Amino acid sequence: MVGHRAADTPGYRTMTVEARPPAGSPVDASASREGPAASDSRLESMPELAVLAAGVSKRFDDKDVVQDLTFQIGRGQIFGIVGPSGCGKTTTIRMMLGVLKPSGGELLLMGRPPHLFRRRDRQRLGYMPQLFVLFPELSVWENLNFAASIYGMGWFSRGKRLESALDIVELGDARSRPAGQLSGGMQRRLELACVLVHEPDVLFLDEPTAGIDPVLRAKFWDHFRELRDAGRTLIITTQYVTESEYCDRVAVMRDGRLIAIGSPEEVRRQAMGGEAIRVTGPDLDRRAVTAIRGVEGVIRVRRSDDDALEVIAEDAGRAVPDLLEALAAADVEVTEVEEQRPSFDDVFVRLMEAAGGRGE
Numbered sequence: 001m002v003g004h005r006a007a008d009t010p011g012y013r014t015m016t017v018e019a020r021p022p023a024g025s026p027v028d029a030s031a032s033r034e035g036p037a038a039s040d041s042r043l044e045s046m047p048e049l050a051v052l053a054a055g056v057s058k059r060f061d062d063k064d065v066v067q068d069l070t071f072q073i074g075r076g077q078i079f080g081i082v083g084p085s086g087c088g089k090t091t092t093i094r095m096m097l098g099v100l101k102p103s104g105g106e107l108l109l110m111g112r113p114p115h116l117f118r119r120r121d122r123q124r125l126g127y128m129p130q131l132f133v134l135f136p137e138l139s140v141w142e143n144l145n146f147a148a149s150i151y152g153m154g155w156f157s158r159g160k161r162l163e164s165a166l167d168i169v170e171l172g173d174a175r176s177r178p179a180g181q182l183s184g185g186m187q188r189r190l191e192l193a194c195v196l197v198h199e200p201d202v203l204f205l206d207e208p209t210a211g212i213d214p215v216l217r218a219k220f221w222d223h224f225r226e227l228r229d230a231g232r233t234l235i236i237t238t239q240y241v242t243e244s245e246y247c248d249r250v251a252v253m254r255d256g257r258l259i260a261i262g263s264p265e266e267v268r269r270q271a272m273g274g275e276a277i278r279v280t281g282p283d284l285d286r287r288a289v290t291a292i293r294g295v296e297g298v299i300r301v302r303r304s305d306d307d308a309l310e311v312i313a314e315d316a317g318r319a320v321p322d323l324l325e326a327l328a329a330a331d332v333e334v335t336e337v338e339e340q341r342p343s344f345d346d347v348f349v350r351l352m353e354a355a356g357g358r359g360e
């Protein structure tokens, strides 16, 4: 789990990672046009935005559990919120849903403050809480039917939608089984079906994949992508850092603050301070380091535990041929110069280190 990994990491450094959407993303383009604190009426002209948060905070008693969140979520995206236990993911989701009112800042969902939503607005939302409660004595179908009734769906329109929700999570064959007799993974699938039944535009899924096996998790992500491709907006929290890779955009939180945000690639770049290249060879001495430092676009060089050189460059693709040339000119023998793509586990640990403390 994320929290353990971060908490176990020694040697924290301090560095600030900018918590602003990186330039160039479609959402950003609108941000620069309108500014982060756009008013309701201006948001009406930003129909591509599902969520706008500007300096949002939440205080419980005398504790700031969420601080100064500024981000945007475009419609038709999978937006991930990743972070260790207690970092404020659920609180953020609850504010977006209008269950909690922010203590400060501005938060708009589909152009309006969510705590002022009326029933009609809420019907466009789906929420899968972290701890969903199914009725164990009721069958799969009856649980689904109950969810449909909560959302005010009429009897006649219900049947088809129930079937379709069951289809999506592949529980058609289990429709008559009591929910209490299903495996944990099947229950989680039924919970997902319960939030899909009224075909919401925006789905909030709070750790939907927690505690389920990797095969089923991959299936869940297939479902999420299908829903996204059908035009839905999905806001998903997870403690599985590797799932960041499946999101269109990801926000990394720590201690109630946003420490990185962007596409997975952009977050990787933010964490590493550039793009990573690994240089290996039989004798990479000081000459090699000097030659590498002289290459345009190289940000830093450091020796790894296995005596390779780790290079961070602005653009790895451009730097690799230049590095080869510079090392050859300096008469340094090289085995390999290879672009690296750090895993999201590494990216996450770096971000937590850079934010200057333990993950939990």
Ligand SMILES: Nc1ncnc2c1ncn2[C@@H]1O[C@H](COP(=O)(O)OP(=O)(O)OP(=O)(O)O)[C@@H](O)[C@H]1O
Binding pocket: 060, 061, 065, 083, 084, 085, 086, 087, 088, 089, 090, 091, 092, 130, 239
């Ligand atoms: N109603 C509340 N009253 C007081 N403190 C709260 C309340 N809800 C949450 N908190 C505190 O806010 C912090 C963030 O909690 P939150 O549930 O948002 O974290 P999380 O990132 O969802 O964690 P997890 O991954 O364990 O679900 C925690 O310290 C929690 O104890």
Ligand SMILES: [Mg+2]
Binding pocket: 089, 090, 091, 130, 206
């Ligand atoms: Mg939570």
